[in-house]
Amino acid sequence: FPSHDNAGNGNGVDVESSNHFTICDLTILDSPKNGIEVRLSENVRIDNITVTWSATSGDAMKSNGAYGVYPVNVVNVILQNTDSFYASDAGLYVGQCINALVRYNRAERNVMGLEIENTINADVYENTLVNNTGGFLAYDLNKNTIVSRNIRVYKNRVENNNNPNFASTGIVKTVPAGVGMVLTSTRDVEIFENVFSGNNTTDIGILNGPVS
Numbered sequence: 184f185p186s187h188d189n190a191g192n193g194n195g196v197d198v199e200s201s202n203h204f205t206i207c208d209l210t211i212l213d214s215p216k217n218g219i220e221v222r223l224s225e226n227v228r229i230d231n232i233t234v235t236w237s238a239t240s241g242d243a244m245k246s247n248g249a250y251g252v253y254p255v256n257v258v259n260v261i262l263q264n265t266d267s268f269y270a271s272d273a274g275l276y277v278g279q280c281i282n283a284l285v286r287y288n289r290a291e292r293n294v295m296g297l298e299i300e301n302t303i304n305a306d307v308y309e310n311t312l313v314n315n316t317g318g319f320l321a322y323d324l325n326k327n328t329i330v331s332r333n334i335r336v337y338k339n340r341v342e343n344n345n346n347p348n349f350a351s352t353g354i355v356k357t358v359p360a361g362v363g364m365v366l367t368s369t370r371d372v373e374i375f376e377n378v379f380s381g382n383n384t385t386d387i388g389i390l391n392g393p394v395s
Contacts (some may be wrong), residue, residue: 188323193213193215193216194248195212195219195234195248196211196218196219196220198220198221199221199222199223200222201221202224202225202226204226204227204228205227205228205229206219206221206232206302207228207231207232208230208231208232209231210232211233211255212233212235212236213236213237213248214248215248216249217249217250217252218234218248218250219234219252219254220250220253221253221254221257222256224257225255225257226258227251227254228260229260229261229262229263230265232252232264234265234274235267236248236268238269239292244349245271247269247270247274247349248270248271249270249273249353250272250274250275250276250327250368251270251274251275251276251293252265252276254277254284255277255280256279259282260280260282260283260284261286262284262285263284263285263288264288265288266290267290268290268292269292271350271351272295273298273320273355274290274293274296274315275296275298275310276297276298276300277298277299278301279300279301280303280304280305281329282304282305283286283304283307284305284306285297285299285306285307286306286307287309287310287312290311290313290315291313291314292315293315293316294316294317294348294349294358295315295316295343295355296315296318296319296351296379297319298311298320298321298322299331301323301324301330302329302334303329303330303332304333304334307334307339308335308336308338308339309335309338309339311340312339312342312344315344315357315360315392316344316346316350316360316362317362318364319374320354320355320358320364320365321336321366322365323361323365323369324368324370327366330370331371332370334373335372336364336373336377337373337375337377338376338377339377339378339380341363341364341382342363342378342380342381342382343380343381344361344362344363344382345361345381345383345384346381360383360384361384363385363387364386364387365388365390366387366390367387367390368391374387
């Protein structure tokens with residue numbers, strides 16, 4: 184696929200209600216909203232994608248798209264070998280999904296590197312989450328019908344996530360710089376064999392309270 188630029192007011196790639204497909208070998212630049220958004224689909228593989236924005240400093244970054252890669256309400260999703268840079272919410276996001284493999288990805292210079300939200304059965308491993316505001320966030324939105332469980336986070340690098348927060352809206356606007364991993368309003372999460380270093384506020388923060 185060629186690079187995708189000037190996507191109007193929408194996503195770089197927008198997929199809904201599709202089954203058994205692969206998105207691969209694609210670079211997306213300056214998407215106004217999300218780089219790739221996949222909704223209400225099954226058996227999806229997202230592989231070897233790069234999503235980035237040209238605004239790399241100052242207030243201009245607040246206008247960058249929210250998410251680099253954004254599968255939501257997907258059954259059986261693989262997100263791998265993908266890089267995301269300068270997203271104003273999260274570089275990589277998996278939300279309200281059932282059965283997710285998130286592996287071999289890199290998230291750098293985003294507000295949050297990787298988010299897992301309201302997801303059942305996720306293996307998140309061998310990802311590199313560096314130089315974001317925060318590295319990893321797992322949470323459940325209040326009153327969502329999918330309640331997270333069986334999430335394993337292992338063999339990831341979560342390092343030097345100390346950059347200023349440039350989110351203009353959303354939950355991550357409140358995340359302080361220097362956080363490696365945050366767990367809040369979730370359950371049944373295993374964290375093991377990860378490498379944490381250089382996160383100046385805390386490597387792992389476990390918080391209580393609803394997220395709406």
